[in-house]
Amino acid sequence: MLTFIINTSLGILAAWAFYKTTIVLLFPENHAEISILELLRLLVKGWLASPGPSILPLDQLSYTLLGDARQSGRLRGGYFLLHTKNGVGSDEKGTSCILEIQNNWRKIDGEWYALIKEPFVTFQTREDGERIVALIVRHRSDWDAIPSTSDLVPEGFRVSQGWREKGREELKEKGNYLYAQELYWGAFDLYKQALHQPVDSVPSDLIQRNSAQAALKLSLRDTAIQDATAAMSANPSDPKNFLKLAECHYSARNYVAAQTNLQKLVTLDPLNVKGKLLLEKCQQRIAETKGQYDWVKIRKALKTRSNSYLDVADYTGPVEVKVGEFGKGLYLTKDVKAGDLLLVSKALQFIYLSDGDLDNPKRLMDMKLDCILEVAERLHNEKGLQKGFFELWSGKEGVEPKNIDGTYALDTEMIRDIYDVNCFTPSYYDINTFREEPPYGEGLWLLPSFMNHACWTNTRRSFLGDVMILRAGADMPSGSELYTPYVSLSIDLLSRQTHLKDRYGFTCTCAYCTIQTEESLQVRKNRASILETFAGMLPSLDPEYQQEALKECISKIEKTYTLPPSDFPRLELLNVYWMLALTYHQHEPFEGIAVSMNLLSALGFEFDDDGSMTRVGYVDLYAMPTMSQLCISWAALGQRKKAENWGENAKIICKIIMGEETRFGEIYEGWLEAARRE
Numbered sequence: 001m002l003t004f005i006i007n008t009s010l011g012i013l014a015a016w017a018f019y020k021t022t023i024v025l026l027f028p029e030n031h032a033e034i035s036i037l038e039l040l041r042l043l044v045k046g047w048l049a050s051p052g053p054s055i056l057p058l059d060q061l062s063y064t065l066l067g068d069a070r071q072s073g074r075l076r077g078g079y080f081l082l083h084t085k086n087g088v089g090s091d092e093k094g095t096s097c098i099l100e101i102q103n104n105w106r107k108i109d110g111e112w113y114a115l116i117k118e119p120f121v122t123f124q125t126r127e128d129g130e131r132i133v134a135l136i137v138r139h140r141s142d143w144d145a146i147p148s149t150s151d152l153v154p155e156g157f158r159v160s161q162g163w164r165e166k167g168r169e170e171l172k173e174k175g176n177y178l179y180a181q182e183l184y185w186g187a188f189d190l191y192k193q194a195l196h197q198p199v200d201s202v203p204s205d206l207i208q209r210n211s212a213q214a215a216l217k218l219s220l221r222d223t224a225i226q227d228a229t230a231a232m233s234a235n236p237s238d239p240k241n242f243l244k245l246a247e248c249h250y251s252a253r254n255y256v257a258a259q260t261n262l263q264k265l266v267t268l269d270p271l272n273v274k275g276k277l278l279l280e281k282c283q284q285r286i287a288e289t290k291g292q293y294d295w296v297k298i299r300k301a302l303k304t305r306s307n308s309y310l311d312v313a314d315y316t317g318p319v320e321v322k323v324g325e326f327g328k329g330l331y332l333t334k335d336v337k338a339g340d341l342l343l344v345s346k347a348l349q350f351i352y353l354s355d356g357d358l359d360n361p362k363r364l365m366d367m368k369l370d371c372i373l374e375v376a377e378r379l380h381n382e383k384g385l386q387k388g389f390f391e392l393w394s395g396k397e398g399v400e401p402k403n404i405d406g407t408y409a410l411d412t413e414m415i416r417d418i419y420d421v422n423c424f425t426p427s428y429y430d431i432n433t434f435r436e437e438p439p440y441g442e443g444l445w446l447l448p449s450f451m452n453h454a455c456w457t458n459t460r461r462s463f464l465g466d467v468m469i470l471r472a473g474a475d476m477p478s479g480s481e482l483y484t485p486y487v488s489l490s491i492d493l494l495s496r497q498t499h500l501k502d503r504y505g506f507t508c509t510c511a512y513c514t515i516q517t518e519e520s521l522q523v524r525k526n527r528a529s530i531l532e533t534f535a536g537m538l539p540s541l542d543p544e545y546q547q548e549a550l551k552e553c554i555s556k557i558e559k560t561y562t563l564p565p566s567d568f569p570r571l572e573l574l575n576v577y578w579m580l581a582l583t584y585h586q587h588e589p590f591e592g593i594a595v596s597m598n599l600l601s602a603l604g605f606e607f608d609d610d611g612s613m614t615r616v617g618y619v620d621l622y623a624m625p626t627m628s629q630l631c632i633s634w635a636a637l638g639q640r641k642k643a644e645n646w647g648e649n650a651k652i653i654c655k656i657i658m659g660e661e662t663r664f665g666e667i668y669e670g671w672l673e674a675a676r677r678e
């Protein structure tokens with residue numbers, strides 16, 4: 001279902017943009033009456049014009065009054081400055097229009113000043129002459145909410161809003177009141193106004209600190225850091241200023257900067273509890289950036305699978321981005337062993353889906369698009385993320401991301417295209433059922449997005465909440481390219497190739513695809529027909545004959561393979577081996593052990609006589625319960641050494657499949673304990 005949504009056509013996107021549009025219709029006091037039909041027509045017209053984002057620096061655009069715009073269409077070379085309320089904008093001359101900000105995920109509460117660059121302008125002809133009725137903005141960098149105190153707002157315009165008349169104390173108190181009402185933009189603006197007043201009994205650093213806090217609530221992390229830095233510079237003897245600055249840095253994931261400020265805070269105020277707690281968290285995050293994760297703690301922080309945004313730092317292991325055969329890709333910078341940690345990456349943006357959403361295409365589309373808009377919003381608010389994000393653009397049709405005024409033009413279509421090619425839908429492995437649960441969300445992770453695809457891959461990604469963990473799926477030398485599957489190997493060759501071609505524009509040439517493509521159609525058909533025959537007859541057989549049937553099925557299918565399992569893992573056979581092993585394990589443990597070993601051999605795994613793993617094969621989900629079963633069986637037979645070896649093997653596979661093995665470790669200890677008692 002998700003895949004279908006991901007392949008969204010322009011038509012669907014247009015429908016979505018329309019759906020997301022904030023339509024504000026009648027505001028007689030602002031002279032912006034317009035019929036719904038007329039607005040629809042204008043919007044469609046605006047959509048069809050499909051202007052890209054403004055790419056001129058602001059100092060090359062000219063300040064324009066609404067009354068001076070003469071033509072419907074894109075306003076080239078100009079920008080508007082509007083005081084806006086409830087979707088209606090007025091310029092300094094009092095002329096008003098509907099301000100139509102498309103692709104806007106967040107609402108800005110109350111009244112605000114909007115800087116609108118090169119919007120699409122629409123006119124309506126009325127008896128009293130033609131006039132502007134709407135400004136349509138589609139790209140995040142084409143509009144900004146600016147404080148009323150900004151130098152861009154003409155003096156007379158500000159005065160007319162009456163911000164000058166009030167003193168610091170009154171403005172700050174009003175700001176605090178709005179903050180308590182969760183009207184953060186209004187509060188932020190009032191703090192800025194307060195700062196413009198002559199210094200009185202209210203010190204500047206207090207107001208700047210409040211302003212930083214309001215900016216944090218608005219996710220304006222860059223602004224929050226600027227304001228908190230100003231507060232700290234204004235009064236470096238107040239511990240609160242160091243705490244606020246540390247909180248702002250922590251929120252922007254600048255853990256070292258946060259730690260530096262907290263250390264200063266602790267020197268000034270050794271008993272500051274909040275500061276000490278945050279310092280502890282900072283130290284954990286900094287350890288995480290070195291690959292030291294407290295998985296038990298992280299697991300506990302996962303409230304439920306479907307709503308956790310974890311507070312975890314990224315780890316970049318022995319990997320680097322380089323250009324290779326398939327464009328940019330991720331490569332190893334040193335030798336690794338199967339199970340080694342390569343990356344831990346928190347999603348730039350992630351949206352959880354609930355069970356009901358999976359059957360609701362409209363809801364799915366809505367959430368995907370919310371995610372895209374949130375990406376745009378984050379890129380706008382945190383400029384430091386922009387470069388990494390736009391590096392994911394693969395230069396389609398010679399179009400390149402544009403950097404102007406120190407910020408990238410946030411082209412909605414480009415962001416959507418990048419998202420579409422790079423988003424992941426995680427699934428979560430359930431250690432109790434040994435199954436992977438269906439996707440519970442969708443999001444964007446930056447560094448992992450550089451991985452190219454292979455159906456038979458050498459890494460495995462797993463998820464804890466919105467955090468992706470990437471581990472080596474095999475022993476690999478330095479310089480190896482790391483691959484991740486964009487589509488599951490459990491899907492047949494044709495469907496895989498069609499999906500990859502349709503969605504990503506390439507034909508996979510990985511080892512598995514090459515072998516499958518070279519196999520004759522007759523062999524593939526033969527294998528499928530044997531499986532089908534046995535699957536059909538198995539349920540009707542008495543249990544005593546089922547074992548024989550399963551063995552016969554395995555033997556027949558094994559004969560269809562010419563290459564060894566290390567080159568061509570027998571994925572089709574896993575289910576059959578698993579069923580056969582289950583029939584033995586309880587009453588004939590040695591037979592069960594032999595079949596389980598055969599299953600692992602069919603995946604290309606190799607072991608010594610004591611069960612130590614000498615070669616990691618294809619890491620399929622079946623490997624995990626099979627190794628666990630071998631551990632339990634040997635424990636039950638009193639063979640502690642073998643049980644331990646199989647437990648260790650299972651731990652490695654668990655790490656690869658689940659990202660971490662602490663939960664398995666707890667369960668496994670229980671098995672060994674039980675074996676000791678027997």
Ligand SMILES: C[S@@+](CC[C@H](N)C(=O)[O-])C[C@H]1O[C@@H](n2cnc3c(N)ncnc32)[C@H](O)[C@@H]1O
Pocket residue numbers: 326327328329391392393394421422449450451452453454504505506507508509
């Ligand atoms: C998520 S990006 C991977 C990074 C990309 N190579 C780049 O330069 O930005 C996916 C794109 O990489 C390319 N790609 C990935 N795997 C490939 C493969 N196995 N064969 C050919 N092209 C591949 C395709 O163009 C695909 O749309």
